[in-house]
Amino acid sequence: MEAEAVTSKEASSDSIAVQITGMNKWYGSFQVLIDINLTVYEGERIVICGPSGSGKSTLIRCINRLEEHQEGTIIVEGTELSSDLKNIDLIRSEVGMCFQHFNLFPHLSILDNCTLAPIWVRKTPRKEAEETAMYFLEKVKIPEQALKYPGQLSGGQQQRVAIARSLCMKPRIMLFDEPTSALDPEMIKEVLDTMIELAEEGMTMLCVTHEMGFARQVANRVIFMDEGQIVEQNEPEPFFGNPQNDRTKLFLSQILGH
Amino acid sequence: MESAAFVRTEMAAARPPPSMDMGPVGWMRQNLFSSWLNSILTILALLGIFFALVSAAPWLIQSSWTATSLNGCREAIAEAYGEGTHGACWAVIRERYLQMFYGFYPRDSYWRPNLALVMLFVALAPVLFTSLPRRMLWFSAVYPFLGLWLLWGGSFWIVISILFGFFVGYAVLTILMRMFGQLAGVVGGALAAVLYWVILTGTVADLLHAVIPLGIEPVESARFGGFMLSTTIGVTGIACSLPIGILLALGRKSDLLIVKSICVGFIEFVRGVPLITLLFVASTLLNIFMPPGTNFDLILRVVIMVTLFSSAYIAEVVRGGLASLPRGQYEAADALGLDYWKSMRLVVLPQALKVSIPGIVSTFIGLFKDTTLVSIIGLLDPLGLANAIRADANWNGIVWELYVFIAALFFVFCFAMSRYSMYLERKLQTGHN
Numbered sequence A: 001m002e003a004e005a006v007t008s009k010e011a012s013s014d015s016i017a018v019q020i021t022g023m024n025k026w027y028g029s030f031q032v033l034i035d036i037n038l039t040v041y042e043g044e045r046i047v048i049c050g051p052s053g054s055g056k057s058t059l060i061r062c063i064n065r066l067e068e069h070q071e072g073t074i075i076v077e078g079t080e081l082s083s084d085l086k087n088i089d090l091i092r093s094e095v096g097m098c099f100q101h102f103n104l105f106p107h108l109s110i111l112d113n114c115t116l117a118p119i120w121v122r123k124t125p126r127k128e129a130e131e132t133a134m135y136f137l138e139k140v141k142i143p144e145q146a147l148k149y150p151g152q153l154s155g156g157q158q159q160r161v162a163i164a165r166s167l168c169m170k171p172r173i174m175l176f177d178e179p180t181s182a183l184d185p186e187m188i189k190e191v192l193d194t195m196i197e198l199a200e201e202g203m204t205m206l207c208v209t210h211e212m213g214f215a216r217q218v219a220n221r222v223i224f225m226d227e228g229q230i231v232e233q234n235e236p237e238p239f240f241g242n243p244q245n246d247r248t249k250l251f252l253s254q255i256l257g258h
Numbered sequence B: 001m002e003s004a005a006f007v008r009t010e011m012a013a014a015r016p017p018p019s020m021d022m023g024p025v026g027w028m029r030q031n032l033f034s035s036w037l038n039s040i041l042t043i044l045a046l047l048g049i050f051f052a053l054v055s056a057a058p059w060l061i062q063s064s065w066t067a068t069s070l071n072g073c074r075e076a077i078a079e080a081y082g083e084g085t086h087g088a089c090w091a092v093i094r095e096r097y098l099q100m101f102y103g104f105y106p107r108d109s110y111w112r113p114n115l116a117l118v119m120l121f122v123a124l125a126p127v128l129f130t131s132l133p134r135r136m137l138w139f140s141a142v143y144p145f146l147g148l149w150l151l152w153g154g155s156f157w158i159v160i161s162i163l164f165g166f167f168v169g170y171a172v173l174t175i176l177m178r179m180f181g182q183l184a185g186v187v188g189g190a191l192a193a194v195l196y197w198v199i200l201t202g203t204v205a206d207l208l209h210a211v212i213p214l215g216i217e218p219v220e221s222a223r224f225g226g227f228m229l230s231t232t233i234g235v236t237g238i239a240c241s242l243p244i245g246i247l248l249a250l251g252r253k254s255d256l257l258i259v260k261s262i263c264v265g266f267i268e269f270v271r272g273v274p275l276i277t278l279l280f281v282a283s284t285l286l287n288i289f290m291p292p293g294t295n296f297d298l299i300l301r302v303v304i305m306v307t308l309f310s311s312a313y314i315a316e317v318v319r320g321g322l323a324s325l326p327r328g329q330y331e332a333a334d335a336l337g338l339d340y341w342k343s344m345r346l347v348v349l350p351q352a353l354k355v356s357i358p359g360i361v362s363t364f365i366g367l368f369k370d371t372t373l374v375s376i377i378g379l380l381d382p383l384g385l386a387n388a389i390r391a392d393a394n395w396n397g398i399v400w401e402l403y404v405f406i407a408a409l410f411f412v413f414c415f416a417m418s419r420y421s422m423y424l425e426r427k428l429q430t431g432h433n
């Protein structure tokens, strides 16, 4: 396992997937993100962790413009995020996202959940979209649920469908916002396995998660955030073995301590 | 003492569920007499039903169907069932039912509203039941023009000419879209269609009519009445108020300040004003604002007012549905790259409307019953006709029979709508959320 993880970790290239420079964001008068600078290369897997309220969700939601930033630049796959609606839709179709609460569409079957965006955004013919959907549902190991509705699936299954739904758009970057924190331990493993598989195939990933085992195994870099700032970032080995900042030390001792 | 340890040696097989069939006595014990309170309520309710039936039945049954006046009725009933018997005088319905249905519509043209009604059901079927072939929706799309033409008559070329307006709009839209982009296309297309309808429809229809006369006898609005009038106003109002209401609800939630203010202002104004005042505005005031000589049909004015009125209510019902959706649904749609209209149409509205079905149908039922208010501005809907009939010397003094009849017919329509909404809710049920 270790060897495999190491080889896949070297897969990152030199071309840039996401570049954030000097980004600041406020909610009203409260500054959530302070001077964020972050470069993510194609094929990199980044894990973002930090205490609750530190701005992790806000940061990755800025990357597909679910939240708007006020200062600085964010360039995703060569396109700068501005208030130009065309750019936003373009970037959103290149960036997949998985949410803590899955957010599947309850009125559509699993298959229709997966084909909706390819058909209406990418204009893929229905038949082809369904084939792609079945391919990815097989990949997340639930092809037999294709005709059910989200309400009939377990949490872990729903999250895997959500991953498959994003993958159907053939995104170049995947964002995960605590994809396992609403799940029971048993289901956490099945979702993490899916994500590990995705990582091994070289997908560019930004994951907000507290699953430190996952971080050690697949991340190229771990980013620690506190009070809206990036406090420390490093490769997993030194990050966990030899944290520098006191806040990081405290956080890691709390999360790994017991 | 028994040991706490337990190891199953053999797995038990699953069994079919226990039978729920408990026979009529068991059913009654469980549902009607499960407790003292329940038994008392059951008995009281049965007594209530019994007395209501006992007091109404003789009046309903010991009745006269054949007389030609109220006094005739009374004599016939006294003769048949003895002096002093109270009985219903159904003869008035027998004599006037055609008027109650069609108002003063020309008798030899009754087939036109009849055909329009049959075609209405054909047009509604594919809208209401998704299992029917989707191609039938084309008929539903053309029906509004066809149905209104059947009712009011006139040259058939008007229908063709109006439909041609859509074609004009679409042509301009595609051309402009290719040259200047989506926004210009939509605006230009809509503008072209409206201009065509306002300026050219009549002329084009007249020209075509001069070449090939094709049409049916026109019927003026003053002859419309009875249930035909209620249904015309009700169905048109329902069909128009749903889309307008949805747009108003979306507008009210919009980020665009102007759009939002207009929608909020409209909704709050219309909801704050009684329908009756709107109808009075339609019947009297509007004429003052119109250029002199314009003949703006009264029924059309009423339909517009009724539509505006109920679309404000629909908007609020739909807004409730929109608010009930978790924010995650909007975010997931955005994250997948769906634009505003697509995410509304494919993700948000199907769910919001499903939640709003009971409220929407209530509003429709209310609208349909409110069509009886038009009797106040002099239109001869069933209630207006009832007043006219009661003013007739022959039927002076008759009350119950007419209103029971009207109530029964309205009940059938409204109950059907209510049942349909329950069917729809059941059908759209998908899992536990």
Ligand SMILES: Nc1ncnc2c1ncn2[C@@H]1O[C@H](COP(=O)(O)OP(=O)(O)OP(=O)(O)O)[C@@H](O)[C@H]1O
Binding pocket: A027, A032, A050, A051, A052, A053, A054, A055, A056, A057, A058, A059
């Ligand atoms: N819409 C909003 N309006 C105002 N403040 C907000 C909003 N969303 C988040 N915040 C605040 O911004 C800060 C960062 O929130 P964020 O959700 O990014 O934290 P997080 O690191 O993801 O926390 P958690 O681990 O609990 O998910 C928090 O203090 C939160 O209260």
Ligand SMILES: [Mg+2]
Binding pocket: A056, A057, A058, A177, A178
């Ligand atoms: Mg969060």
